[in-house]
Amino acid sequence: MQRRLANVNMWTVSAAIIMILLFLPNLTIVTGIFSPANENWAHMKEFVLGSFIKTSLILISTTALLTIFIGLSLAWLIAQYQFPLRKFLKWALILPLSIPPFIGAYTYHGIVNYTGVIQTTLRDRFEMNLNPSFFDIMNLPGAIFIYTMFLYPYVYTITRIFLSQQSASLIESARMLGKGPWRTFFQVVIPISRVSIIGGASLVVLEVLNDYGVVKYFGIQTFTTAIFQTWFGLGDIESSIKLAASLMGFVILILMIEKLLRGRRQYSYSTTKVRPLPLIELKGWKAITATGYGLLILSLGFFIPIIQLIDWMFLTLGTIPMGEFLTYVKNSVTVAGISAFAIIVFALIVGNFSRLVHGKVAKLLPKLTILGYSIPGAVIAVAVVTAFIALDRFLAPLYQMLGVGTTLVLSVSLTMLISAYIIRFFAIGYNSIESGYDKIGTDFRDASRLLGVGLTKTFFKVDVPMLKGAIISGYILVFIDILKEIPLTLILRPFNFDTLSTKAFQYASDEKIMEASQASLLIVGISALAIVIFYKFLEKEPD
Amino acid sequence: MFISIQNVCFSYPNTDRSALDQFSMNIEKGEVISILGRSGSGKSTILRLLAGLEKPTQGTMTIQNEVIFDGKTFLQPEKRGIGMVFQDYALFPHMTVGENILFGLFQMKKAEKKKRLAEVLELVELQDYEKRYPHQLSGGQQQRVAIARAIAPNPHLILLDEPFSNLDAELQVKIRKDLREILKKANITSIFVTHDENDAHALADRIVKLKDGCIDMIGRPCDLLGIHPQPAPQFVPIQETRELVSV
Numbered sequence: 135m136q137r138r139l140a141n142v143n144m145w146t147v148s149a150a151i152i153m154i155l156l157f158l159p160n161l162t163i164v165t166g167i168f169s170p171a172n173e174n175w176a177h178m179k180e181f182v183l184g185s186f187i188k189t190s191l192i193l194i195s196t197t198a199l200l201t202i203f204i205g206l207s208l209a210w211l212i213a214q215y216q217f218p219l220r221k222f223l224k225w226a227l228i229l230p231l232s233i234p235p236f237i238g239a240y241t242y243h244g245i246v247n248y249t250g251v252i253q254t255t256l257r258d259r260f261e262m263n264l265n266p267s268f269f270d271i272m273n274l275p276g277a278i279f280i281y282t283m284f285l286y287p288y289v290y291t292i293t294r295i296f297l298s299q300q301s302a303s304l305i306e307s308a309r310m311l312g313k314g315p316w317r318t319f320f321q322v323v324i325p326i327s328r329v330s331i332i333g334g335a336s337l338v339v340l341e342v343l344n345d346y347g348v349v350k351y352f353g354i355q356t357f358t359t360a361i362f363q364t365w366f367g368l369g370d371i372e373s374s375i376k377l378a379a380s381l382m383g384f385v386i387l388i389l390m391i392e393k394l395l396r397g398r399r400q401y402s403y404s405t406t407k408v409r410p411l412p413l414i415e416l417k418g419w420k421a422i423t424a425t426g427y428g429l430l431i432l433s434l435g436f437f438i439p440i441i442q443l444i445d446w447m448f449l450t451l452g453t454i455p456m457g458e459f460l461t462y463v464k465n466s467v468t469v470a471g472i473s474a475f476a477i478i479v480f481a482l483i484v485g486n487f488s489r490l491v492h493g494k495v496a497k498l499l500p501k502l503t504i505l506g507y508s509i510p511g512a513v514i515a516v517a518v519v520t521a522f523i524a525l526d527r528f529l530a531p532l533y534q535m536l537g538v539g540t541t542l543v544l545s546v547s548l549t550m551l552i553s554a555y556i557i558r559f560f561a562i563g564y565n566s567i568e569s570g571y572d573k574i575g576t577d578f579r580d581a582s583r584l585l586g587v588g589l590t591k592t593f594f595k596v597d598v599p600m601l602k603g604a605i606i607s608g609y610i611l612v613f614i615d616i617l618k619e620i621p622l623t624l625i626l627r628p629f630n631f632d633t634l635s636t637k638a639f640q641y642a643s644d645e646k647i648m649e650a651s652q653a654s655l656l657i658v659g660i661s662a663l664a665i666v667i668f669y670k671f672l673e674k675e676p677d
Numbered sequence: 678m679f680i681s682i683q684n685v686c687f688s689y690p691n692t693d694r695s696a697l698d699q700f701s702m703n704i705e706k707g708e709v710i711s712i713l714g715r716s717g718s719g720k721s722t723i724l725r726l727l728a729g730l731e732k733p734t735q736g737t738m739t740i741q742n743e744v745i746f747d748g749k750t751f752l753q754p755e756k757r758g759i760g761m762v763f764q765d766y767a768l769f770p771h772m773t774v775g776e777n778i779l780f781g782l783f784q785m786k787k788a789e790k791k792k793r794l795a796e797v798l799e800l801v802e803l804q805d806y807e808k809r810y811p812h813q814l815s816g817g818q819q820q821r822v823a824i825a826r827a828i829a830p831n832p833h834l835i836l837l838d839e840p841f842s843n844l845d846a847e848l849q850v851k852i853r854k855d856l857r858e859i860l861k862k863a864n865i866t867s868i869f870v871t872h873d874e875n876d877a878h879a880l881a882d883r884i885v886k887l888k889d890g891c892i893d894m895i896g897r898p899c900d901l902l903g904i905h906p907q908p909a910p911q912f913v914p915i916q917e918t919r920e921l922v923s924v
Contacts, residue, residue, distance in 0.1 A: 586781050587755055
């Protein structure tokens, strides 16, 4: 008891408050399980739940394997070898992350469908009339392709940063022990980067489980589409909460598997000396293959859809007024910027708490808060709306005192949307910050405290500067994710508040695919710019 | 008595085995103590407990009659005035040598800081390295910076965790000599843990041999030469002729 009491300080208190706020909406889902089931739910359980689970399992497992394959192989090439265009590919390979999968989905569909560039060219130029079903991507393999091409950067970035900063002595000693590059890769690189790989892949899996745009557009039945249908189609919010609860169970299972795969090891390293990995120069066909592979993935995940979008943009130029568009840009950047900042600050506090306090509870609680990521945006939206209306009621006397004419203040403000983003995307920021903390270990903090510097000052003078990479990469990931978000924004935005993503989605779902290209390109443009700007801070090439 | 450790016990969370069992010893000011033992014998644990990085399950520890730990008190590491040199030095990679050393001197005035920095850099013979970053130094130089950083705030006690384990053999002998000179010149009480008998004999005024978390033997290096393990005396009287050095 005494040991615990001594640890109660500012960090514990702030972390506890943050975790409670993040966790509350999840509780509404949990309580939903215990509400009595209606006939819709009985029907779903008997006839369709099994197929949702099967489809979702195929989607996540295949996508996870493919993103690991692509992400890890690229990370290894870039971290270990020198070849033409390496420096460009190093950061450009993150760019596919700037394209929301739903935009990727409708763009690729536009490219390969009957009126798309491929089939038209084949017909007009080469007089080839191939079976259109050959080009059909609106199916499960198609969705897996879309997810893989636009989500692999999660595995790539996290693993590459790990490999280039932390693995030098391990990889070098493997080589000194006579292991060739392939054996080094399989016997050393994969095992030591296990945490990064699993961290990246679990983000991919969670993204896929949450996605609404792609599966809706391709007509694939998953948990998320079912939740929307039950809620908005059948008007049955109770059953949709039960579905969300099943999805949450699914995610808890995944997080448990992740934990199991990470193992008991504490992932800080035997050395605190951070030394970059010296590059090995590739020559001849090996160099060509490496460059070609990188360019192929980059083209599929970025250049091809971008070229198509630019083409569509020119076709529809002038149909949407510029002033309107600038407002969408401003709105998008403001909400994403504020939310991402808050998430990183919260993640730093919770991460530091988890590191300071020993014990299972302290390690488990942050894991629970990141469950917000597993809950579909629409369900978080309901929970947040309920909470904010209650808060407004509670604050009503204060509003009266201040002479505000209405009882709904917070629940019609941007605060609500930003809170929902924080709950939803905390996991992304936290994952990045947590692996940053893992990487620096505790020796630097201990050294600082023994030099007489308190915990809080140590945090600002030692931890934050050393976590710079994790902070910046976490910020980028969260910022881009919020920019692309749809369901939460659609439901919780204040009246007349439109962002680029809500506009793009509205056009695409109205089958105005070409019109959607302008907003889509702006989302991609801003995200890509964020990547390029922040890239400079992320990692400096060794001299 | 400068430092007193009485009946300290400790076990790591989630284990039954105690890492340290009823550990007691007294240390005089200016003494260089070596804790010798195999890995897993609990020697690093003693340093972490003294530093305040771990909390004993029971026992009492005092420095200059100030209680740093007992059943009621737990003084946070930053309040103890204890310096530590980590096994892999833990030099802040984002700070220069000078900034690393100045890190613990935040309470001093500017002129005082500058003077102290020059002093400790001279002590470890690294006057020209103030502007370098840790990764631009050799292992031996990094270690000397770590020592300078720990000594700079004038701690009551300095702890060294396996100070020679990262150095090559030739350097070890030189640094061992240097370290003894530095410690004696600075007149700082110090405890270092090692698994190497030669280190302990070359450096220490007294040696504590640890086995399975208990004291196996304790005494001056010359007394322990060639002795087979025997039960440790409860208390080792300090030679009265020893000249106690004041701060």
